[in-house]
Amino acid sequence: MSKTLIRGAKVLGGEPQDVLIDGTTIAEVGSGLSAEGAEVVEADGKVLLPGLVDLHTHLREPGREDSETVLTGTRAAASGGYTNVFAMANTFPVADTAGVVEQVWRLGQESGYCDVQPIGAVTVGLEGAKLAELGAMHESAAGVTVFSDDGKCVHDAVIMRRALEYVKAFNGVVAQHAQEPRLTEGAQMNEGVVSAELGLGGWPAVAEESIIARDVLLAEHVGSRVHICHLSTAGSVEIVRWAKSRGIDVTAEVTPHHLLLTDELVRSYNPVYKVNPPLRTERDVLALREALADGTIDIVATDHAPHPHEDKDCEWAAAAMGMVGLETALSVVQETMVDTGLLDWAGVADRMSVKPAQIGQATGHGRPVSAGEPANLTLVDAAYRGQVDPAGFASRSRNTPYEGRELPGRVTHTWLRGKATLVDGKLT
Structure with missing residues (x-):
């Protein structure tokens, strides 16, 4: 050896x-x-850090191999210092059955660059109407423990409650894309001064905050675990902080781009800045940094969202939402958190390796740099x-x-x- x-x-x-x-x-x-x-x-x-763990990656395979494959995505992950990534379920077909999650898991094993843990869909086809095969996906070779309809919100409170009850049996977690759909119809960017000046449809902070408030209360009622994907507003920080003070089992993530970029960049109309949730205000950015530093936000997750050139090189309204992030995440965290004195490198290891591995139950990852x-x-x-x-x-x-x-x-x-x-x- x-x-x-x-x-x-x-x-x-x-x-x-x-x-x-x-x-x-x-x-x-x-x-x-x-x-x-x-x-x-x-x-x-x-x-030297423990290998990074990303709880929120879009590898696109199966179905959108023109954007990314498990092989190219895990190569990007290794380039960015990641040894384990969790692949979101919004593929084609959707990862809502044991067969699809096992396919993704096996492709990850074959790549050899990074461990891949599939995330299972909460609802069939991400349609929000009927629970997917949560138990079968957990019992499959992929051993799914994290479930999410990311890209869409589980907006029906009854469905969300049932999902939380179901995953409790095996200590799973539901990762929620917090977006009230009725409040974000036609949304193109953060709702605020800039959206009003540009005449673009606004994505209000309350659309995120109202879902988070509902879901932490549901998690408390059920006694289950809920994880908040790509938290992006100062108000969301306060809700999660309140929930944790009550002992509710909630964790939350922030993306690198929400730690650095603001909605002022949208003035360029460059679709590279179009993302969901949208870039927010400077006030939100500063609140997110402080919350990551004090532990209210548990982890950094990339929301790596690759798109082919033609889906971004077009007018703003027609452009796809999302940014790639695996290969730049650590640099952005150093810029916003380490070089500003908000976190030391041990803190970075905690937020980008130890805690995401714990939340996703990634065996062998997020471990101390020590003998054995x-x-x-x-x-x-x-x-x-x-x-x-x-x-x-x-x-x-x-x-x-x-x-x-x-x-x-x-x-x-x-x-x-x-x-x-x-x-x-x-x-x-």
Whole structure:
């Protein structure tokens, strides 16, 4: 079995140490380590983190392989430092049966770049009318524990209650896309000053906040777990904070783009900034950063949403919603949270590896960088700073809002159970 010696890495941003990988496992962490025949990686003070875990990725396969495939998506994940991703159910066909989730799971196994855990649909066809085969998907080879109709809201309170009751039996979680559909008909961007000036249909904050308020109360009533996808408003933060103060079992995620970008960018009418939920105000951005820092928001999730060129290179109203994010997420978090002093690198590991793995029950991921643990690791050159060039992305799609923007940090190495998937910034 192969050995790798990572020399002089700042584990979780601390003092430089050596880390010895033996086969699939971390064998030793300490100073002055040596190992005969080991491949040596000179970290030179780079930051070593547990492999990142994304609880919210769109891999598009089956059905939209023109946007992304499991293979290209997991290559993008490895490039961004991820060793585990959860694939959303809004594929074609929808991942609402054991057969479809097993297909996605097996494709992930074959890729070899990243573990893939399928997310099962809550309702048949994402139509919101009838519960999908939640139990069968959980009992399948994929072992689904997270269920979501993401892209659509489970807007019927009775259906949502039934889903929460059902997943409670195996400690599953329902991940809600919080969007009251009646309040967002024709919505194109955040409802506010900018939407009024541009004459674009508004997506009001209350459309998100009202669903979150309802669902945390349902979770309390049922005694089940609910997870809030891509939380985006200051009001939503306050609702989740209140719910947690009552002991309700709620977790929440924020995307990198909602930590950095605001609705002012929509003035360009560039569809690359069109996303659901929409980019919000500077006040919301600051509230989201503070909530991620204090733990009200539990995790960062990318909502990686690839689209082919023709779905974005068109007029605003016709453009698809979504942004790719796997290959830039860590850089944006460094820019908004680490370099601002809101989080240290241990905090980043907690929000981008440890807690998402716990929420999704990702076995072997989000573990401490210590002897005896699986060697799922990410090495980051935090001193690096450079412009984002989507031409170099591993993703099949290029719809990034950061093209040409200078961001800090660069993932140089990723290991999945001791196997290097990324070396010196290049996929193996």
